[in-house]
Amino acid sequence: GAGVSQSPSNKVTEKGKDVELRCDPISGHTALYWYRQSLGQGLEFLIYFQGNSAPDKSGLPSDRFSAERTGGSVSTLTIQRTQQEDSAVYLCASSLRWAAQETQYFGPGTRLLVL
């Protein structure tokens, strides 16, 4: 079946604008994760969902970042009033369950550039 998909693949925006990044997990996967991959910063955990619920939002860098998941499927990561430091590759992953030991399957990422 299809893997995790993300859109757009690339996004260039101006500082101060809002952006929405979309993630379509593997069908049937109940857990969904967002990570950020920045130059020199490695991979940074942002938020995860168990179904439509996000129990831990502590990884979000600031209150300009928010995420939601609807219908236990698609998730959207929204960044308001983008800043240049938000430029990064945003990765989404899903797993069958939210329990430990589950393999996470990653999407191709959305490359965000804030000018």
Added chain:
Amino acid sequence: AQRVTQPEKLLSVFKGAPVELKCNYSYSGSPELFWYVQYSRQRLQLLLRHISRESIKGFTADLNKGETSFHLKKPFAQEEDSAMYYCAPLIPGNTGKLIFGQGTTLQVKP
């Protein structure tokens, strides 16, 4: 604080040489440990995990609780092993939350 350290940003070896990518973690309890790999222009994908005790593409990783390490090893590197490797302990608490190391780029020269 919970941390994972991959001390080498770049590891360069010749084909056929042994490879060891280092990973040290500092967590209370016994986290489940994973290695993920990202080949050029491909997605990040699972390479292996400690609980499976399996060898994937000739790679193995042994958990050393005394040294809190989970180094990735391969006896004979191949050119196709060139990639970015991330060590990722799973935070105890059954959340599935992975904390990745900074990553090590492995370059295998012909």
